[in-house]
Amino acid sequence: MSRFADHRSALRQPPIEYRPELRWWLAEGHHTDQTLRSEIETAHRFGFGGMEFLAMDEEMIDHGRYGWGAEEWVHDSAIVVEETTARGMSVSFTSGTNWSNANLPTIDPDHPAAAQELDVVTIDVRRGAPAAGALPRIDLDANRGDSLLPGHRVAPKTQRLEAVVAAVLTGDGVIDSSSVLDLSERVDGESLDWEPADDRDWRIFVFWAHGTGQTAAPSATVNYTVNYLERAGVDAVIDYWSEVVLTAELREQIARNPRAQMYMDSLELTIWGAGGMFWGQSIRDEFRRRRGYDIVPWLPFLIREIRMMAAATTYHYDAESAQQPEVEKVRHDYAQTLTDLYIENMLEPFAAFLHENGITLRAEISYGLPFELTRPGPAVDGIETESLEFGSQIDAYRLLAGPAHLFGKQYSSETGATTRNHMLDHRFFDQIIRTQLAAGVTRTVLHGWASTVGAEGATQWPGHEGMWPMFSERFDTRQPASEFYPLWNDAIGRYQYLLRQGRPRIDVGILRTDHFVDNLSGLVFVEEDGTRVPDEVAYGRWWMRNRENHWWQDLGMQDAGWSYEFFDASLLLHDDVSFGEGVVQPDGPGYQALIVYQEALDPDAAALLLDRARAGLRVLIVNGARELKLLLTGDYTTHERAASRTPGRDGRDEELAATLTALRALPSVREIDDPAQTVQALRDLGVIGRAEFTAENRDVLTYLREDGDLLHLFAYHFLYETGAETTVEVALPAGAVHHIDANTGEALPHQGTRQAGDRTIVTITLAPGESALFTLDRGSAGQDSVPARATTVADIAEWRIAVESWDAGEDITIVEDRGLGYVTREVKPTTAVTRIESAATALRPWKDLPDIGPEVSGVGEYRAVFTIDAAVAADGRLLLDLGSTSGGLGSVRINDGAARGFDTSHPVIDITSDVRPGTNEVVVRVASSLNNRLRARGYYEQIADVALQFSGRAGTHETIVRDYGLLGPVTVKRMR
Structure with missing residues (x-):
């Protein structure tokens, strides 16, 4: 049994493994050893718990010398692992389709291990005008425009004929599915001679497979994306890492670090051709083996266009209305097959290889591609989400909380990225972290850290950008707030320490299948009229903070204090999931009830629900629920009748109906037609929230x-x-x-x-x-x-105010000669700090203080005295209430006491132990962002606004002068 006393030591000084970690953007392999060691030492001194490093494209340098795969990068990787390990920090390699180390120089677009797509060209034919002769091929060199994703395409040289299908068009983009003919067997070589037998409008679809040609940069040579669906893809990655990357020195360092990891970023795979389908040599056979029928006759209905991420998938052809439900089942089967192959041919063997080398795998599973979001959860060691693409929305974090909690995986997040670099107050980022903690995210990986040091000709104050200036944020030494990071990391470490102890207790599990999750919902910042809404406005006032959750839209459970999260129903069939004590996964989240609301339900999962419900599992069937499909286009899906069909073309709809009829008859099951009745229906089943509110609370x-x-x-x-x-x-x-x-x-x-x-x-x-x-x-x-109860015992109105103003200082050049026949030169911009004493004694924003003004960023220092009589000091606890710090991070020191941090939303500090009877001195230090200084310097005028780009518009960043500093009112309060 755990006792609270066991935790007191860790709460006083949180162990390093519970502290926030950093995504570290390296200027390829261009950093000197001095810079690398200094950066890691500084991050450790600031209280960060680990470094996740990756090579970012740096201008003005030789990529062949410094890019991923070069000797300099291998050398730097060893330095990073060595230095983090020596300090007890975690270290993470970074994988993913936009990072070079997930892609290979040993393959080309035509290699069996390379990413492949299924492309299409069409021929319109009629009776009397047959198709005859050579089939049209794909113009592999055609210009189809640029992708929103980074990287460039290298055209493949070969293409492989996969299938030829004919179908009748009954309207614009509408096919009569009963007319579809597989003509593949009629092809002689690459020629076809075929004429329709009737006068309808026929279209022939010629499907060719070829490499996508997607590459990633920066790298010493061209690195091509591997196939995530074919075993050849991961085998090629494993071979390269085994033979090239994991040198004996690196393996030795990894063996000394118990928290060495591989981080797999979101799956930003691109497709170039008109077919829009991910493919591989075994896809057709695997589809038939797993789904029981041939995919070829259905290929025309899978032709699609994807705008950046799978959530924005648009199909080019549908069936006539009566036939469309069967087409939807086929589309599900295709995505389900891709998910199967992603798990079996990429995640599982990659994780096994990493484990053999002392590395664990954490991943942003599935999203970005047409893969089911939650099913890959058991295959990885840690499940990661991110604040950039999910916009600090509790419902979005619940999407992946289900598999994380169900299988005991560490739930983490890449946290802090927005499209507002250097603009936002620190409170904004604290709110993201707190939203994630509320969903069970207990490992924060900040986005991110970039050395101020970079290449000559490409680096200007405030420093090397790393993740491009269009994305935030830089939790490094360029920030005035960095002085206070040790205190901040202590605080977050305490939250994360205590909230990783034991097991999660989640009241309700919601069964939800999604192959096209909207992971772009956190980037929709443009109104219909083109108005750019600031990120901070959308985060703070829209969506969940305007009572608009995206996926489970009824807020009754949330208002009652009940916790809930989502996962695919088929995960209930996993061997590691058990039922007992009336709950699902007693040693895990312990769901007291499960909700079924989508129209499609896996029939095997339904049979399991029936079996468990007979043993007492509570199940609620909800009809009429509405959920987000794609926020960018305002598309939603309404599920009129829950579990009314199977998701795939398996012929088991009648079996599912019979299972649901038996399920509905059980006393542990309820069915409702309005999601607003959810809480009452669950209460009728006997559900009591483990931490429920005694009365509704919407805050x-x-x-x-x-x-x-x-x-x-x-x-x-x-x-x-x-x-x-x-x-x-x-x-x-x-x-x-x-x-x-x-x-x-x-x-x-x-x-x-x-x-x-x-x-x-x-x-x-x-x-x-x-x-x-x-x-x-x-x-x-x-x-x-x-x-x-609080009683004010002192008002502090008179202050001595000074601001340490930050601006560009002189550049320092760092030169490294490793004896390899060349030297590496870095530029380190420095910050000039000028102390400005203000004549003002009353608290106001810096922009309103005449001797400070609207162009200053930095750290403000506020000094004052207050008097406490002996009787007050001896009776109760004393709190210093700062009122407002404009959302800035900072510290408070009373007399000779230690500096204390505070909550940026509610800056109230317990000062009892440092106050003495009589006169006391208080020193408050508060940091700003760099927004006002950078705005004055014209920093934002040439930076593209990526949120506008995502909406199909163009423009540069715009920002306003922001309030900085201690605003008060500042009071001392006695609590008793």
């Missing part, structure tokens, strides 16, 4: 972990822009409640609990954006206590 999200006798509860007021202070009562099992101060690690008995039968009611008051952490000990008796 707070929670996440619960069970750790022996302990329950760890995270609570978050997510309406950080539009909300007001809220008080919520959370019902937990009986026990004593500790409130953990995330900024200090101190744990005190929570003031505001009452016992109600076998439950403890915890009263929590949160300001907008504030989060809190609690531990309930079921091994100790709870005591009733009233919430502490």
